[in-house]
Amino acid sequence: MADLWTSKLSEYIDGTLPAPDRQAVERHLVDCAECRVVFADLRTVVTEASALTDTPPTSDLWQGIAGRISVGGDGIYHLPTAQRQHSRRISFTIPQLIAAGIALVILSGSVGRFLVSGPASDAPRLPGSDLPVLQVTTPGSRVAVNQALVELQQILEAGRGELDSTTIGILETNLAIIDRAIEQAQKAIAADPANGYLQDHLAATMRQKLVLMRQAAGLVGTTS
């Protein structure tokens, strides 16, 4: 056995040796019992390393993390300042304000009724029913919400047969209301892109949809 050969064994195991070197190592292993032992040992090390399992910390670290995330006096977690968009002077037209107000009233009424007295009273309480007021409206968060909505929609499509017609009716009615509100907000933003209020309103509405669809997906899960 020589260092010349052992130094190549790791790369041989990883399959990263060029073909001529690989063939040379294979020929050498046939003749050198000592290198075969090293080779087997190294493979054992690699196998054991890849089989290591993750273990939890000995104590719960969440409290320390929560303490370092900004928490307001209202008990609501607030994102760091850097994450928020720069505050903008609120500027919107009367029709925009009226449309947004109507949408909010509809949402808080019909969605709230569904969330409070949903069809499956024993369904697990899903996150979102007590969500704080939306605090960020970054493009990143909207992309994430849209992605989540697509995935939830797939779940609902697949699980439609597990829900009764009344539940489906309620969901579709409320989702249609929310979608109209989203559409209105998007149109208003297109006319006034710098309007922070409308940006917040759109994000809040999308979040309402996310919460509703998540609850619906939870119903599918509990009935399957």
Next chain:
Amino acid sequence: MDVFSRGAGALTKQQRTTAINQDAVEVALAASGDASAFERLYHRHVDRVHSLARRMIDFELADEVTQDVFVRAWEKLHTFRGEAAFGTWLHRLAVNVILARRGTLGQQRKRFVESEAPLQTMPSRSSEPAAGMDLEQALTHLPKGARQVFVLHDVEGYRHEEIATMLGLAEGTSKSQLHRARMALREHLTR
């Protein structure tokens, strides 16, 4: 809008379970300011982050570094675009936080050069070893440079090219450090 009709029944129950990308939903909620969603993400991923920190640095610092990683993740959550799984994004973030903790790249390079001391201090394998636990113990006796490369390559599955970039090393140095770590661990495990 009929959200249920399109492609109904296209997914099997198992596929649906897979499709329930809990992380994506929690990330969306957390990104909008819901810390309870972020807490659920924490509980789902803390084992992996803590294990990485424990293996890459030291047991004593693992708790603190793990907290740093999650605080950093909360601060950077708005930059998560969903191109990769959240777990992958978080893991890469954790590696960055851990490496930053270890000092500047210049100091690291120096450490790689200086850490050529032999590994005779490594204890022999216990008589009735539980392989994983034993390897975890042995890792702590590796020189820092070899240890980082070994963990990133053999435990976490990064390629030498990626490791070289992360650690500011030549790819050849990453390969030689990996071989060195494996030989040292082999000595330990076969004693």
